[in-house]
Amino acid sequence: MKQGGSDDAKRAAGESAAEAVEDGMVVGLGTGSTAAHAIRAIGAAVDAGLDVTGVPTSFQSRELAREAGIPLTDLDAAEIDLAIDGADQVAGGCLVKGGGAAHAREKIVDTAADRLLVVVDPTKEADVLDHPVPLELLPAARRPVAAAVERLGGEPELRRAERKDGPVVTDNGNLVFDCAFGAIADPAALAADLATIPGVVEHGLFVDVADEIHGGTADGVTVTEL
Numbered sequence: 001m002k003q004g005g006s007d008d009a010k011r012a013a014g015e016s017a018a019e020a021v022e023d024g025m026v027v028g029l030g031t032g033s034t035a036a037h038a039i040r041a042i043g044a045a046v047d048a049g050l051d052v053t054g055v056p057t058s059f060q061s062r063e064l065a066r067e068a069g070i071p072l073t074d075l076d077a078a079e080i081d082l083a084i085d086g087a088d089q090v091a092g093g094c095l096v097k098g099g100g101a102a103h104a105r106e107k108i109v110d111t112a113a114d115r116l117l118v119v120v121d122p123t124k125e126a127d128v129l130d131h132p133v134p135l136e137l138l139p140a141a142r143r144p145v146a147a148a149v150e151r152l153g154g155e156p157e158l159r160r161a162e163r164k165d166g167p168v169v170t171d172n173g174n175l176v177f178d179c180a181f182g183a184i185a186d187p188a189a190l191a192a193d194l195a196t197i198p199g200v201v202e203h204g205l206f207v208d209v210a211d212e213i214h215g216g217t218a219d220g221v222t223v224t225e226l
């Protein structure tokens with residue numbers, strides 16, 4: 001798996017997407033280190049008088065938004081005008097997400113938003129998706145989900161917590177498999193197959209959900225309309 005990109009590139013991407021936030025908007029707040037730059041930039045705009053409300057996608061993004069002073073709400077209370085989120089890999093209009101184990105709530109927020117702006121550094125951009133696909137799954141379904149992934153040609157690996165010897169547990173109390181499929185020629189077909197596996201809560205393929213890709217580099221940002 002590629003090493004994380006430079007923080008300057010991540011910051012450039014996050015701040016570029018944050019410029020699209022307008023007064024009165026409800027904004028989906030993605031998870032991860034690149035989306036964190038957008039959250040901090042939005043917080044600075046709130047300090048300067050911008051009237052926005054955030055919908056977080058994880059405990060991490062909620063805490064970051066609180067520190068940044070962004071008023072928060074949830075999906076029950078508001079329609080989302082714009083979501084800003086990161087990705088583990090981007091190829092054309094398709095994303096792999098879930099590196100932070102937040103893709104279930106991210107997909108709810110990102111697909112509910114009128115527009116989704118994805119913020120990435122150069123290490124995330126690819127011609128074809130080949131990043132392992134995260135699956136959030138019910139803990140009781142480990143064995144049958146692993147067998148179903150293998151029947152689809154994948155190699156499921158239980159994600160373990162870095163600091164503890166146990167597995168990663170999501171905000172929803174579930175486990176995560178990282179499933180290597182190699183090059184994914186048809187992301188939509190794989191997404192449909194993964195979605196039908198009993199016990200899978202959500203997979204990390206986001207197909208035709210993004211509206212813009214903000215690709216940051218140390219020298220600036222390239223915005224791609226999809």
Ligand SMILES: O=C(CO)[C@H](O)[C@H](O)COP(=O)(O)O
Nearest residue numbers: 032033034086098099100102
């Ligand atoms: O999908 C995600 C979390 O579930 C993140 O948006 C994705 O992993 C990218 O994170 P980062 O910007 O830190 O590389």
